[in-house]
Amino acid sequence: MKSNIINLLDFERINHLLEGFNKTTGFVTAILDLDGNVLSRSGWRSVCTDFHRVNKKTAKRCTVSDTVLANKMASGENYHFYKCLNGLVDVAVPLIINGEHVANLFSGQFFFEKPDLGKFKKQAEEHGFDIEQYMKAIAEVPVFSEDRVMPAMDFLLNMTAMIAEMTMQRMEQIQLNKAIQESEKYNRTLFEESASGLALTSMDGKLIDINSAFASIIGRSIDETKKLSYWDITPVKYQEMEQKQLETLNKTGKYGPYEKEYIHRDGHLVPVKLQGLIIERKNEKFIWSTVEDISERKIAEAKNREKDLQFRKLSANVPDLIYQFTRKPDGSYCVPVSSDGIRNIFGCSPEDVLEDFTPIGNVIHPDDVQRVIADIEYSAKHLTYFTCEFRVKIPGRAVQWIFSRSNPEKLPDGSITWYGFNADITQRKEFEDALRESEGKFRKIYEEGPYGMVLVNSDYKFIMTNRTFCEITGYSESELMELTFRDITYSEDRNLGLDSIRKLINGEIPVFKSEKRYVRKDGTIIWGAITVAANFDKEGKFLYNLAIVEDITGRKQAEEKINNLNERLQLLVEAIQELSVSASIESIMATVRTSARKLLNADGSTFILREGDNCYYADEDTIKPLWKGQRFPLTDCISGWAMLNKESVVIEDIYNDKRVPTETYKSTYVKSMAVAPIRISNPLGAIGAYWSSHYLPSEMEVKLLNTLADAAAKAVENVQLIDNLERIISERTSQLQAANKELETFTYSVSHDLKAPLRGIDGYSKLLADLYGNKLNEEAMHFIATIRSSTLQMNQLIEDLLQYSRLERSNMQIKPLKIRSVIDAILKMNEEEITSSQFRVSVEVPDVKMSVDNNGIQIALRNLIENAIKFTKKKTNPQIVIKLVEDREQWIISVADNGIGFDMKYKERIFEIFQRLQRAEDFPGTGIGLAMVAKSVQRMNGKVYADSIPGEGSTFYLEIPKSNQLWNENL
Numbered sequence: 001m002k003s004n005i006i007n008l009l010d011f012e013r014i015n016h017l018l019e020g021f022n023k024t025t026g027f028v029t030a031i032l033d034l035d036g037n038v039l040s041r042s043g044w045r046s047v048c049t050d051f052h053r054v055n056k057k058t059a060k061r062c063t064v065s066d067t068v069l070a071n072k073m074a075s076g077e078n079y080h081f082y083k084c085l086n087g088l089v090d091v092a093v094p095l096i097i098n099g100e101h102v103a104n105l106f107s108g109q110f111f112f113e114k115p116d117l118g119k120f121k122k123q124a125e126e127h128g129f130d131i132e133q134y135m136k137a138i139a140e141v142p143v144f145s146e147d148r149v150m151p152a153m154d155f156l157l158n159m160t161a162m163i164a165e166m167t168m169q170r171m172e173q174i175q176l177n178k179a180i181q182e183s184e185k186y187n188r189t190l191f192e193e194s195a196s197g198l199a200l201t202s203m204d205g206k207l208i209d210i211n212s213a214f215a216s217i218i219g220r221s222i223d224e225t226k227k228l229s230y231w232d233i234t235p236v237k238y239q240e241m242e243q244k245q246l247e248t249l250n251k252t253g254k255y256g257p258y259e260k261e262y263i264h265r266d267g268h269l270v271p272v273k274l275q276g277l278i279i280e281r282k283n284e285k286f287i288w289s290t291v292e293d294i295s296e297r298k299i300a301e302a303k304n305r306e307k308d309l310q311f312r313k314l315s316a317n318v319p320d321l322i323y324q325f326t327r328k329p330d331g332s333y334c335v336p337v338s339s340d341g342i343r344n345i346f347g348c349s350p351e352d353v354l355e356d357f358t359p360i361g362n363v364i365h366p367d368d369v370q371r372v373i374a375d376i377e378y379s380a381k382h383l384t385y386f387t388c389e390f391r392v393k394i395p396g397r398a399v400q401w402i403f404s405r406s407n408p409e410k411l412p413d414g415s416i417t418w419y420g421f422n423a424d425i426t427q428r429k430e431f432e433d434a435l436r437e438s439e440g441k442f443r444k445i446y447e448e449g450p451y452g453m454v455l456v457n458s459d460y461k462f463i464m465t466n467r468t469f470c471e472i473t474g475y476s477e478s479e480l481m482e483l484t485f486r487d488i489t490y491s492e493d494r495n496l497g498l499d500s501i502r503k504l505i506n507g508e509i510p511v512f513k514s515e516k517r518y519v520r521k522d523g524t525i526i527w528g529a530i531t532v533a534a535n536f537d538k539e540g541k542f543l544y545n546l547a548i549v550e551d552i553t554g555r556k557q558a559e560e561k562i563n564n565l566n567e568r569l570q571l572l573v574e575a576i577q578e579l580s581v582s583a584s585i586e587s588i589m590a591t592v593r594t595s596a597r598k599l600l601n602a603d604g605s606t607f608i609l610r611e612g613d614n615c616y617y618a619d620e621d622t623i624k625p626l627w628k629g630q631r632f633p634l635t636d637c638i639s640g641w642a643m644l645n646k647e648s649v650v651i652e653d654i655y656n657d658k659r660v661p662t663e664t665y666k667s668t669y670v671k672s673m674a675v676a677p678i679r680i681s682n683p684l685g686a687i688g689a690y691w692s693s694h695y696l697p698s699e700m701e702v703k704l705l706n707t708l709a710d711a712a713a714k715a716v717e718n719v720q721l722i723d724n725l726e727r728i729i730s731e732r733t734s735q736l737q738a739a740n741k742e743l744e745t746f747t748y749s750v751s752h753d754l755k756a757p758l759r760g761i762d763g764y765s766k767l768l769a770d771l772y773g774n775k776l777n778e779e780a781m782h783f784i785a786t787i788r789s790s791t792l793q794m795n796q797l798i799e800d801l802l803q804y805s806r807l808e809r810s811n812m813q814i815k816p817l818k819i820r821s822v823i824d825a826i827l828k829m830n831e832e833e834i835t836s837s838q839f840r841v842s843v844e845v846p847d848v849k850m851s852v853d854n855n856g857i858q859i860a861l862r863n864l865i866e867n868a869i870k871f872t873k874k875k876t877n878p879q880i881v882i883k884l885v886e887d888r889e890q891w892i893i894s895v896a897d898n899g900i901g902f903d904m905k906y907k908e909r910i911f912e913i914f915q916r917l918q919r920a921e922d923f924p925g926t927g928i929g930l931a932m933v934a935k936s937v938q939r940m941n942g943k944v945y946a947d948s949i950p951g952e953g954s955t956f957y958l959e960i961p962k963s964n965q966l967w968n969e970n971l
Contacts, residue, residue, distance in 0.1 A: 005097050005098070005100065005102045005167065006033060006039065006102055006103060008167050008170045008171055008174075009039070009163065009167055010166055010167075010170070011040050013166070014040055014163060015040050015042065017159060017162075018031075018040060018041075018042040019042045019043075021042070021155070021156075021159070022043035025152050025155075026110075026142050026144075027043075027107045027108070027110070027152055028041075028042060028043040028044050028045055028107065028108070028109050029041065029042050029043070029105060029106065029107045029156075030042070030105075030106045031095065031103055031104070031105050031106070032066070032103060032104055032106060033102070033103045034101070034102070034103065034104075039103060044109070045088075045109040045137070045140065045141055046137045046140065047088070047109070047134070047137035047138055047140070047141055048062070048088070048109055050133075050137065051129050051134055051137060055127050055128075058086050058127055061084060061086050062084065062085075062086065064084075064085055065082060065084035065085060065086075065090055066106075068082055080092055081108075081149075086123070087115065087119070087120060087123070088108065088109050088110065088111070089108050089109075089110055089111060089112055090106060090107075090108035090109065091106070091107050091108045091149075091153060091156075092104045092105065092106050092107075093105045093107070093153070093157055093160050094160070095160050095163060095164065096160070096164060097163075097164045097167050097168060098164075098168060098171065105156060107152070107153075107156060109141060110141060110142050110143065110149075111141060111142070111143045111144070112143070112144065112145070112146060112149075113143065114143055115138060115141070115143075117135065120134070120135065120138050121135060191211055192211050192212065193211075194211055194213055195213060196213055196290050196291065196292055197210070197211065197213045197214030197215075197216075197217050197289075197290070197291035197292065197293070198210065198211045198213065198214055198288075198289070198290060198291070199211075199214050199288075199289045199291065200286050200287070200288055200289075201229075201230050201286065201287045201289065202286060202287075203285055203286070203287065204229075205229045205230035205231050206229050206230075207225060207226050207229060207230065208226075208286060209226075210222060210225055210226065214291055217270055217272065217291060217293045218262050218263065218264055218265060218270065219264045219265035219266060220265050232263075233262045233263045234260070234262065234263070235261055235263060235269060238260050238261070241258070241260060242260075245258065249276070249277075249278060249287070253277055253278045254275070254276065254277035254278070255275060255276055255277070256273075256274055256275030256276060257273055257274065257275035258273070258274065258275070259271065259272065259273050259274075259294065260272060260274070262291075270293060270295060271293075271294050271295055271298045272291050272292060272293055272294060273291070273292045273294050274289055274290065274291045274292070275289070275290055276288050276289035276290060297412075319341055319344055319424075320339075320341045320344070320345070320421055320422060320423045320424065321338060321339055321342045321344070321345040321346075321421060321422040321423075322338070322339040322341065322420075322421050323335055323337060323338040323339070323342070323406075323418075323419075323420065323421065323422065324336050324337035324338070324417055324418070324419055325406065325417070325418045325420070326415055326416070326417045326418075327376070327380050327415060327416040327417075328415050329413060329414040329415050332357070333357035333361075333376075334353060334354060334355050334356060334357055335350070335353040335354065335357065335360070336354060336417075337350075338350040338353065341422075344424065345392065345400075345402060345422045345424065346359065346360045346363055346392060346394070347363060347394035347395075347397070348360065348363075363392050363393060363394050364390060364391070364392060364393075365390065365391035365392065365393050365399065367391075367540075368390040368391050371388075371390070372388055372390050375387075375388045379408050379416075379418070380408060380416045383408050383409075383410060383416075384408070385405065385406070385407055385408075386404065386405065386406045386407075386418055386420065387404070387405050388403075388404050389401060389402070389403050389404075389425065389429075390402055390404070398426075399426075400424055400426050401424070401425045401426045401428070401429040402422050402423070402424060402425065403422070403423045404420065404421075404422045404423075405420050405421065406418035406419055406420020406421070407419055407420060433538035450468065451468060451548050451549060451550050452465075452466065452468045452469030452471075452472045452473075452528075452548070452550070452551070453465075453466045453468070453469060453546070453547070453548050453549070454466070454469050454480075454485075454547050454549070455544045455545070455546055455547075456485055456544060456545045456547055457544055457545075458505055458542060459484065460484040460485040460486050461483075461484050461485075462480045462481055462483065462484070462485070463544055465477050465480050465481075472518075472520075472526070472528070472549060472551050473488055473518065473520055473521065474520040474521035474522055474524075475488070475521050479521075485547070488518050488519055488520075489516065489517070489518055489519070490516065490517035490518060490519055490525055492517070493516040493517050496514060496516050497512060497514045497516070500512040500514075501532065501545070504532060504533075504534045504545065505534055505542050505545070506542075507534065507536065507540065507542075510533065510534075511531065511532065511533045512532045512533075513529075513530070513531050513532075514529075514530055515527065515528070515529050515530070515552065516528065516530065526553045527551070527552045527553045527555075527556040528549045528550065528551060528552060529549070529550045529552045530547055530548070530549050530550075531547070531548045532545050532546070532547045532548075533545070533546050534546075565700065568598075568599050568701075568704055569704075571595060571598050571599055572595070572599060572704055572707060572708060574595075575591055575592070575595035575599075575708060575711065576707075576708075576711045578591045578595075579591055579592075579711045579712060579714070579715035580711075580714075580715065580718075582715050582718070582719065583719065584719060585716065585719060588715045588716060588719065589607045589618055589619040590619070592605075592607050592619075592687055592708065592712050593605050593606070593607050593619050593620060593621040594621050595708060596621075596687050596688075596689055596705065596708060597621050597622075597689065599701070599704045599705065599708060600674065600689045600697055600701050600704070600705060602689040602690055602691055603622065603623045603669065603690055603691050603692045604620065604621065604622030604623060604624070604626060604669075604689070604690040605620065605621050605622065605687065605688060605689050605690070606619070606620040606622075606626060606627070606628070606639075606688040606690075607619040607620070607685065607687060608639040608685050608686045608687070608688060609684065609685040610634070610643055610683060610684055610685050610686075611631065613633060613634050614631045614632065614633060614634065615631065615632050615633070615634055615637050615639050615640045615643075615686070616630075616631050617629065617630050617631070617632075618685075622690070623669065623692070624668070624669055626668055626670075626690070627664075632664070636661055636664075637661060637664070638651065638659060638660060638673065638675050638688075639675050639686040639688055641659055641675075642675040642676065642677045642683070642686050643677050643683035643685070643686055646677060646680050646681075647677065647680075648674065648675060648676040648677065648702060648705065648706055648709075649674070649675050650673075650674045650696070650697055650702060651672060651673050651674070652672050652694055652695065652696040653671070653672065653694055654670060654671060654672065654673060669690075669692040670690045670691070670692070671691060671692060671693055671694050671695075672690070672691040672693070672694050672696070673688060673689065673690045673691070674688070674689045674697050674701075674702060674705060675687070675688045675689075676702075676705045676706045676708070676709040677709060678709045678712050678716070679709075679710075679713035679716075684713065684716060685712075685716075686709070687705060687708060687709050687712065689705060761787065765784050768784055769781065769785075812853045812856065812939050812940070813853055813854065814851050814852065814853055814940070815851065815852075815853075815854065816849040816850070816851055817849060817850055817851075817852050817854055817857065818847060818848070818849055819845060819848070819849075819850050819852070819857070819884060819891075819893070820843070820845045820846070820847050820848075820884075822857060823843060823845055823861060823865075823882055824843075826858070826861055826862050826865050826866075827841060827843075827865065830865065830866065830869055833869055833873070834869065837869070837873040837878055838877075838878065839869070839872070839873070839878045839879065839880060840877065840878070840879040840880075841879070841880045841881075841882075842879070842880070842881045842882070843882045844881070844882065844883045844884070845882060845883065845884040845893075846884065848884070848886075850891050850960060852940055852960055853936070853939065853940055855936075856936035856937070856939055856940055857936065857940070857960075859932050859933070859936045860932075860933045860936040860937055860944070860958055861893070861895075861958075863929040863930065863932060864895040864956050864958075865880070865882070865895060866929075867929060867930070868880045868895055868896075868897040868899065868954075871897065871899035871900050871954075872897040872898060872899030872900075872953070874900075875898060877898075878897070878898065879897065879898050880895065880896070880897050881894075881895075881896045881897075882894070882895050882896075883896075886962075888962075889961060889962055889963075890942075890959050890960060890961050890962055891959070891960045891962065892957060892958070892959050892960075893957070893958040893960070894955055894956065894957050894958075895955070895956050896953065896954070896955040897953050897954060897955075898952065898953035899953050899954065900950070900951065901948040901949050901950045901951055901952050901953050901954050902948045902950060902954060903948075903950055904947070904948060907945070907946055907948070910930050910946070911930050911931060911933070911934040911944065912931060933956075933958075937958055937959075937960070940960055940961075941961050941963065942958060942959050942960040942961060943959050944956065944957065944958055944959075945957050945959075
């Protein structure tokens with residue numbers, strides 16, 4: 001995000017402001033991003049550019065100063081003065097845009113008071129500066145009073161605010177333009193992709209614009225439909241209806257919805273539903289219409305009518321209710337289809353509820369209505385089976401229990417329809433009530449239960465408890481009768497599940513499950529898994545809760561151990577991951593010292609390195625200082641014992657182990673310790689963990705410490721390997737530089753020593769032809785011409801070799817480049833040959849910038865285009881096509897021709913140096929061009945390849961990775 005904002009900065013205007021500020025006040029300025037990259041600067045002091053930022057030591061001080069100022073800006077200060085370590089005063093002002101700190105504006109390189117020249121002279125001597133030039137540069141640094149500096153800083157603050165405002169305006173304009181474009185595109189897409197037919201017509205019925213859905217309704221294409229008028233597709237029988245709709249449209253500005261028919265292309269009529277309104281465009285009125293093909297609905301309605309007749313015949317003798325129940329889009333209910341059984345269930349006729357649910361709603365028991373409606377709505381929302389039991393109170397009859405079950409279906413218009421049945425279950429409910437009362441007498445089974453079982457009233461007071469529950473809690477049943485469930489619940493868990501118990505008692509949920517802690521009579525805390533179910537009488541009144549309790553203390557303790565181990569293993573994994581990428585001993589020590597202490601829950605940890613016969617306590621993480629920076633003989637400390645014996649050691653009481661030099665520990669907090677050697681085969685150090693109270697680490701903890709030590713050993717070996725590789729790379733670099741020097745000498749020799757004789761041969765051959773041409777026969781003149789031609793070819797070969805050599809050694813500069821301009825320039829250079837050979841050249845390359853090496857891409861494109869001309873110009877209709885396509889990862893440039901082509905078995909050979917597929921007499925060349933193309937693209941991390949058919953032409957491809965762009969941004 002920061003880089004996007006920085007790209008919006010108008011540096012041309014900013015540079016103009018900064019230069020004016022410098023000329024007016026004498027203050028130098030620069031804008032740096034948060035990574036320290038210079039984005040803009042004006043009037044930098046020579047003492048900085050020529051001395052302080054050139055010398056390694058003083059440059060490091062400059063970096064420290066930049067960092068300090070940047071950190072101050074990150075902490076939220078408006079601006080901050082800082083005397084840099086090289087003696088000059090700097091100041092920084094944050095550049096905040098849209099609430100985001102994106103860069104800092106630096107100014108300064110001045111003195112608040114006259115400088116101590118002696119101090120700066122001593123600084124010049126210390127760092128080897130030219131004293132006279134350095135003191136001259138110091139003299140150029142201005143001295144400003146604080147009264148003069150403060151107004152300048154206020155100006156800089158205003159300047160950063162102005163820069164931020166300019167940038168915000170650019171951001172807002174870009175976002176506005178993008179939103180407008182996306183809105184237009186989105187609206188057009190909605191129109192074209194709409195499933196409904198959409199049409200825009202003139203007021204006289206001419207079809208102006210339609211979508212594919214509209215054209216599909218009448219079986220025509222969009223272009224065919226636009227040639228018609230609204231009246232061409234409307235049957236004559238609807239003219240009177242259409243006139244009424246037009247009258248409504250003129251009066252109200254809209255018409256419909258209504259149903260009619262359109263004339264299909266094949267002549268049949270298509271039933272449709274349409275509606276519309278008047279809209280204006282540029283002061284002209286149009287009719288905007290939405291059309292829906294309702295053919296399927298009409299067919300379905302006809303089938304439903306037939307099915308309804310069949311349904312009534314089948315259900316005439318069924319006493320229960322078979323129904324189709326519908327929830328309309330507006331949320332109201334009706335029963336479009338029902339059997340005569342509705343009279344038995346709800347006391348009304350099928351006709352009573354065709355459009356209105358009220359006759360049914362009036363007879364559902366008042367206490368059940370809300371629950372029934374809630375179940376209906378839940379089924380509608382989730383399209384799940386509707387299953388419900390409820391009571392019905394029909395005037396003059398006893399209360400009936402009804403069981404209802406149905407399956408929902410969502411219709412295209414948004415309504416929900418259920419297909420199901422209702423049955424009278426009054427007799428079954430009476431049996432269930434009798435069974436519920438008898439179940440209260442299950443005491444024997446209850447007493448013999450394998451789990452703790454209790455009956456609890458609404459106040460959580462125990463009514464009954466079984467033997468197992470008494471054993472779990474340690475109380476007798478009589479003691480429990482004087483207590484409540486809350487009395488024996490652990491204080492922190494007493495309020496857990498209270499809301500669920502309330503819902504259970506109210507009949508809102510069938511069961512409640514939880515895990516919580518309880519306190520035994522002896523004070524021991526145990527864990528219990530509890531399952532609670534409510535019991536009610538036949539009137540629905542709450543009787544008691546039945547709770548089943550299982551003692552899960554052992555399981556919880558095991559889970560706690562597993563969780564603790566998992567946490568430590570995660571810490572170990574994180575430590576190993578950090579060690580695997582550590583690049584220095586310091587980072588290894590930092591990771592080990594903190595990880596060792598966390599892994600073993602220790603009060604302190606140390607990282608010890610072996611130095612010959614001594615132990616060096618290099619680092620530590622501890623509650624109180626131990627021995628960091630001290631050295632002890634290997635034989636006088638436990639870490640040395642672990643290294644000498646190549647094994648870990650655990651000591652629970654250091655004052656009860658003869659191996660421990662107790663005098664060394666008397667001044668410390670250490671009571672217990674564990675030490676693991678780093679690398680068993682040849683220990684290079686050790687890791688120590690310490691506790692302030694007597695503690696015996698477990699076997700698993702010792703394994704964790706040993707594993708950490710093994711990982712530390714590997715990390716140290718990796719760091720040593722990296723250091724060795726860096727040394728080897730340095731040596732190879734020196735060898736490569738020497739080889740390049742030799743290659744430069746060879747190039748000079750080729751350029752001067754080989755070309756000089758060629759010039760002599762060519763010159764004397766020309767003199768021979770000029771002076772004695774009239775005396776030589778035709779064969780002799782042919783010999784002279786052959787000599788001169790071979791000389792020129794040899795000279796060209798040397799030039800190509802030199803260019804290939806220079807390409808290999810040249811510094812590559814990846815920069816943004818408009819590739820279309822490069823292609824146009826190459827075509828311009830070859831314009832005469834292209835015109836004379838009547839080439840047809842097509843360039844399909846957008847005006848985009850690619851991050852490439854300018855010299856390399858020009859060499860590659862020039863050779864490909866000139867080869868295309870050379871191998872194609874003898875064709876009757878020569879043509880060249882140059883294209884550029886891109887994806888997320890790369891740009892691909894292709895140069896295609898219809899020339900002589902080549903056999904694809906040579907597709908790799910052609911990019912090798914001196915490889916030719918054609919005779920030089922037929923197609924001049926040295927065989928180096930495509931090798932230079934391959935080398936140029938390879939240096940840009942790309943690749944080149946070709947496709948070809950002999951006699952039909954060739955296409956060469958250049959793939960340039962977009963990672964070059966990131967590489968360039970990081971420079």
